[in-house]
Amino acid sequence: MSTGAADGAAHAPTDAAAWDQRYAAAPLWGSSPNVFVVQHTAGLPVGHARDVAAGDGRHALWLASRGWQVEALDFSAAGIERGRAVAERLATEGALTGSIDWRVADATTVEPEPDTADLVVMAYLHLPAPAAREAITRAAASLAPGGTFVLVAHDRTNLTDGTGGPQDAALLPDPGTVAATLTAAGLRVTVAEVASRPVDGADRPALDTVVVAVRPAT
DSSP states (O other): OOOOSSSSOSSOOOSHHHHHHHHHHSOOSOSSOOHHHHHHHTTSOOOEEEEETOTTOHHHHHHHHTTOEEEEEESOHHHHHHHHHHHHHHHHTTOOSSEEEEEEOOTTTOOOOTTOEEEEEEESOOOOHHHHHHHHHHHHHTEEEEEEEEEEEEOTTHHHHSOSSOSOGGGOOOHHHHHHHHHHTTOEEEEEEEEEEOOTTOSSOEEEEEEEEEOOOO
8 A cells, every 4th residue: 555646645545445446447656666765775785575565566566677576565456466467567578687476465464474574665654653553563573684674654744844645644654753663673773854755746845754774683
């Protein structure tokens, strides 16, 4: 599940059936990865990645094009099927040097295998605070020692000072809250900021929570 203007939509349904309808109707996010996901992952050694709330897979596809072995999970079966279809086409064109394991799963209830991911990406997953904490904590548990966690979401200040994204403050995070959740999960936070992202055709940018953390090597 992903949400946000230019990176999503103004209204953020939180049930799988609603997202199935949206993904079945049309592609939602385009094919380009988010600028902050690229910024904080492009220099990492290729390995095993987990794209949590992958939607129709733009980040999983980008990572696989760079050689990553990716697990892409989302609770929308229609989103996963759309991503799988694109991956099959790109694979026949030789555009994917890595692989993607597509999985229908809810980020708040999935039981990830611990210490298996060199990279976890969580982009634009917007949930009420208790569910968001649960999803982040579960995703963090899958991160191997030395691995990197990258979270990007519409920031709470986007409501008043930015463009697009969910218009419900209860669904919007801030860097401090996300950082605290990751710290409690045993990760070391290296970036926790509100970052400005230009939006085509808008008078002002979108404001995103960007948090990067690593699991200390043992």
